[in-house]
Amino acid sequence: MDILEQIKSEYPNYNSTRKRIASFILENPTRCCFLSLKEFAEEARSTEVTVLNFCRSLGLGRYVELKKALQSHVLIWTRPADRMKALASRSSDSNELFDQVVKSEQKALRSTFEHNGPKQILSFIQMIRKARRVFVAAHGASRIFSSVITYRLSLLGVDISELDMDNPHKTIFRLLSCNPEESLLIAIATPPYGKNTIATTRMCRSRGISVVTITDSTLSPLVSMAETALICPTELMGLTNSPTSIMAIIDIIAVLFLAEKQEDEFSHQEDLAQQYEHYLKLFNSEL
Structure with missing residues (x-):
């Protein structure tokens, strides 16, 4: 259940103190994503201990878990333009905002490369x-990643194409027309995860089509359906998705794919050269 829906459903049973905390959250879900425990308690006219007890009543062990739950709500239910406005309103100082964005992007990249080493990417x-x-x-903004990886890999000779998530009939027909044993689905999704992307992934699994995924978290619904998953945290300061980490992974995939291809071609050329020398000796011996 969404965190705000949970609070709304339990609201009638709260005492006056908890109702004050709940009302503050319901009226300011985006703002609450940024507040420290001390700041939250002050603005909700409560104490830190009372706020922590409120969190526990929701099944959350710590205040930071409440913030994470609120961030998930904002990512799903708030318009991208409004999320960006909320980010920009965090500070009136451009230098401070610059530092915050840079640190958030650097953190996402570090986490991405900690999750995905050469072994996972080569797999x-x-x-x-x-x-x-x-x-x-x-789907949605993730189509940017779909277009980039399709373009990059097609240049390297891969027979790759994008499925139209807005046209289920066409997608179903294309997947039914392919040979499952020779096909692969690359599923890409960040919150909110598109239902058609998930449905397409399930269809591929049921047909025996192999699935790999690029997604933001081990909790993504795509992970359990994929044979290989590359995890790329995309959260930008708690309120929106950043393309940085996934774009970096696509760059690495393309470069390593080319390196592997060149190595295979070099080995193939060496093998041809050896065979040529072998048969040339046979011809010379007949002279």
């Missing part, structure tokens, strides 16, 4: 190399 690449046809499923 992802091997899945692509084994497939004769590759499909990409993504």
Whole structure:
């Protein structure tokens, strides 16, 4: 259940103190994402201990868990333009905002590379190399990533195409027309996870089409359906998604894919050269 829905459902049973805290959250969900425990308690006209007890009544062990739950709500239910306005309103100092954004992006990149080492990325690449046809499923803003990875890999000779998540009939037909054993789905999604992307991923799994995913968290619904998952945290200061970490992973996939391809081509050329020398000796011996 969404955190605000949970608070609304329990609101009639609260005493006056908890109702004051609940009302403050319901009226200011975006603002609450940024407040420290001390600031929250002051603005809700309560104490830190009372706020912590309120969190526990919601099944949350710490105040930071309440903030995370509110951030998830804001990501799903608040318009992107409003989220960006909320981010910009955090400070009137441009230098301070600059530092906050940079630190948030650096944190996302560090976390991305901690989650995804060469072994995981090469496993992802091997899945692509084994497939004769590759499909990409993504919705909303994630279509940016879909377009980039499709463009990059198509330049490297991969038979790859994007599925239209706004046209389920066309998507179903295309997936039914392919050979499952020779096909691969790359599913890409960040919060809020598109229902058609999830449905497409489930369809592929049920048909025996291999699935890999690029997503933001191990809690993403795509992870359990994928054979290989690359985790790229995308949260920007708690209120919106940043493309930085996923774009970085796509860059690495493209570079390593090319390196692996060149190594294979070099080995192939070496093998041809050896065979040439072998058969040339046979011809010379017959002279």
